[in-house]
Amino acid sequence: MADATKKAFVTGHPIKHSRSPKIHGHWLAKHGIDGSYEAIDVAPQDFPEFLATLWKNGYRGGNVTIPHKEAAFAQVARRDDAAEQIGAVNTLWFEDSILWGGNTDAHGFAANLDDHAPGWATNGPAVVLGAGGASRAIIHALKQRGVGDIRIVNRTLARARELCDRFGAGVTAHGPEATNELLTGAGLLINATALGMYGNEGLSADPSRLPDQAIVTDIVYVPLETPLLAAARARGLRTVDGLGMLLHQAVPGFERWFGIRPQVTAELRAIIVADLVPKA
Numbered sequence: 142m143a144d145a146t147k148k149a150f151v152t153g154h155p156i157k158h159s160r161s162p163k164i165h166g167h168w169l170a171k172h173g174i175d176g177s178y179e180a181i182d183v184a185p186q187d188f189p190e191f192l193a194t195l196w197k198n199g200y201r202g203g204n205v206t207i208p209h210k211e212a213a214f215a216q217v218a219r220r221d222d223a224a225e226q227i228g229a230v231n232t233l234w235f236e237d238s239i240l241w242g243g244n245t246d247a248h249g250f251a252a253n254l255d256d257h258a259p260g261w262a263t264n265g266p267a268v269v270l271g272a273g274g275a276s277r278a279i280i281h282a283l284k285q286r287g288v289g290d291i292r293i294v295n296r297t298l299a300r301a302r303e304l305c306d307r308f309g310a311g312v313t314a315h316g317p318e319a320t321n322e323l324l325t326g327a328g329l330l331i332n333a334t335a336l337g338m339y340g341n342e343g344l345s346a347d348p349s350r351l352p353d354q355a356i357v358t359d360i361v362y363v364p365l366e367t368p369l370l371a372a373a374r375a376r377g378l379r380t381v382d383g384l385g386m387l388l389h390q391a392v393p394g395f396e397r398w399f400g401i402r403p404q405v406t407a408e409l410r411a412i413i414v415a416d417l418v419p420k421a
Contacts (some may be wrong), residue, residue, distance in 0.1 A: 146175075146176070146177070146199055147174060147175065147176030147177070147201060147398065147399055148176065148177050148178075148179075148198075148199050148200050148201060149165065149176070149177070149178045149179075149200060149201055149202055149203045149204075149394070149395075149398040149399070150178065150179050150180070150181050150200060150203035150204070151178070151179075151180050151181070151203055151204040151205075151206060152180075152181045152182070152183045152188075152191065152203060152204070152205055152206070152209060153182070153183075153205070153206035153207055153208070153209060154182055154183055154184050154185060154207075154208060154209070155182060156180045156181065156182045156183075156206070157180065157182070159180050159206065160387065160413055160416060161178070161180070161204055161206075161391060162178055162179065162180050163412060163413060163416060164387075164388060164391045164409065164413065165178035165391065165395055166178060167408075167409055167412055168395055168399075168401075168403040168409075169399070171403070172399070172401050172403070174399050174401070176398075176399055178203075181203075183209070185208060185209070185212065188209050188212050188213075188216075189212075189216060192213070192216055192217075192233075192240065195233070195235075195240065196235060196238060196240070201234065201235060201397075201398040201399075202232070202233040202234035202235060202394065202397060202398050203232075203233050203394075203398075204231055204232055204233075204391075204394055205230055205231050205232070205233060205242075206231065210229035210230055210231055210274060211228070211229050211274075213229075213230035213231075213233065213242050214228060214229050214230045214242060217230060217233065217240050217241060217242035218239050218240050218241070219236075219239060219240070219241045219242070220241070220242050220243070221241065221242070221243040221244070223243060223244040223245070223247055223248070223278075223281060224242050224243050224244040226277075226281045226307075226308075227244045227246070227247065227274075227277045227278050227281050228274075228277060228307070229244055229274050229277065229278075230242030230243065230244060231243075231244050231245060231246055231390070232244065232245050232393065232394040232397070234394070234397040234398065243393070244278060244281075245390040245391075245392075245393045245394060246275065246278035246279075246386070246390050247278045247279070247281040247282035247285065248282070248389065248390060248392075248393060249385075249386040249387065249388070249389040249390025249391075249392075250278060250279050250282045250360075250386050250389075250390075251282040251285070251286060252385070252386075252389035252392075252405075253358075253381060253383075253384075253385030253386045253388075253389050254356075254358060254381055256385055256389075256405070257381040257385060258356045258358075258379050258381050261329060261356055262283075262286035262287060262288055264328035264329050264354065264355070264356055265283075265288045265289065265290050265291075265327075265328050265329055266288075266289075266290035266291070266292060266326060266327050266328060266329070267283055267288050267290065267291050267292065267327065267328070267329040267330075267331060268292045268294060268320070268323050268324060268327045268329070268330050268331065268346070269283075269291060269292065269293050269294070269331045269333055270294050270295075270320075270330075270331065270332045270333055270334050270336075270345050270346060271293075271294075271295060271332070271333035271334035272293055272295035272297070272300040272301045272303070272304055272314075273300075273333065273334075275333040275360050276293065276304060276333040277304065277307070279331055279333055279360075280293070280304060280308050280312060281308070284308060284311070284312075288311075288329070289311045290311055290313075291308075291311055291312045291313070292313050292315055292323050292327070293305070293312065293313065293314050293315065294315050294316070294317060294319065294320050294323065294346075295314070295315075295316070295317075296316070296317055298314055298315075298316050301314035301315065302314040320346050320347075321347065321350050324346060324347070324348075324350035324351050325350055325351075325352070326352070327351060327352070327355060328352065328354060328355050328356065329355065329356050329357075329358075330346060330348065330351060330355060330356070330357045330358070330369075330373075331358050331359075331360070332345045332346070332358070332359040332360065332361065332367070332369050333360050335361065336361075336369075344368045344369060344372060345359075345368075345369050346369065347372070348369065348372050348373040348376050348378060349372075349376055351373075351376070351378060353377070353378075355373075355378050355379075356378065356379045356380075356381065357369065357370060357373035357378050357379070357380050357381070358370075358380070358381040358382075358383070359381075359382060359383050360383040360386055361383050362382055362383035362384040362386075362387060362417065363417050364417070365382050365384060365414065365417055366382065367382075370382060384410065384413060384414065384417075385405065385410075387413075388405045388409060388410065388413065389405055391403075392405065
C-alpha cells in the first residue's frame with residue numbers, strides 16, 4: 142500500500158447524488174479518525190482498472206453502487222456469504238492485500254426494521270414488490286431471520302421465478318394481478334421497486350388489503366414518506382421508511398476500514414434527512 146492514510150470511497154456512475162460521504166464523514170469526525178471517504182465516479186469500462194489500482198493508491202476499501210455491484214461480484218478475489226447469496230457486492234476491503242467483496246444491504250434492511258419495528262421477523266408472510274437487486278438482498282435477510290413464506294410480486298414473472306430458483310423453499314413468484322389476494326394474509330409488505338420516488342410517484346400496492354397487525358416498509362427514501370407509507374400510516378399500520386437501510390448498511394464497511402463500529406444515531410439521521418432533496 143502506498144501510504145498508511147486511512148482512505149475509503151464510494152464509486153458508481155453517476156455518484157454525485159450519494160449520501161455516503163456525509164454518513165462516513167460524520168462518523169470520521171465523531172470518532173476523531175484521521176481518514177477520508179470520497180465519492181469517485183467511474184465509468185463501467187474503467188471499473189476493472191479502478192479495482193486493480195486500489196491497493197497501490199492506498200485505499201483500505203470502499204462501497205460500490207449502481208452500476209458496478211455485479212461487476213464487483215465477478216472481479217473480487219474473495220466474497221462473503223451474503224454476497225454469494227445475493228449475487229452482488231456493495232462493500233470492498235483488503236485482507237492480507239487480497240481484495241474481498243461483501244454485501245451489507247441485507248444487514249441494513251434487517252437492522253432498520255429491528256430499530257423501528259422490533260419483532261418484525263415473526264410477522265410473516267412477507268410480500269416483496271419487485272425482483273431486482275434490492276429484492277435479492279431483502280429476500281436473503283428474510284430467509285436469515287426465518288421468514289418461511291416470501292411472496293415476490295413482479296411485472297415480469299420470469300424474473301421473480303429466477304429469485305425462487307436462487308433462494309429455494311418458501312419463496313414463490315406472482316404477477317401483479319395477484320397482489321391484492323396475497324396482501325390479505327400478509328404481515329409484512331416491502332416495496333423494493335422505484336415506484337414512489339420523486340418523479341415516479343405512485344402507489345405500489347393497496348395497504349387497505351393488509352391485516353391490522355401488518356408492517357409496511359419501503360426502500361425508497363426520497364421522499365422519506367412515499368405514497369405507500371402515507372397510505373399505510375393513514376390505515377393505522379406500522380410503517381418503516383427506507384433511510385435506516387441506507388444508514389445501517391454503512392456500518393460494517395466503516396468498521397472494516399477504520400477499525401471502529403459506528404452507531405446509527407438520531408443525530409446522524411437528522412443530518413441525512415436535512416439533505417433529502419432531489420438531486421440530479
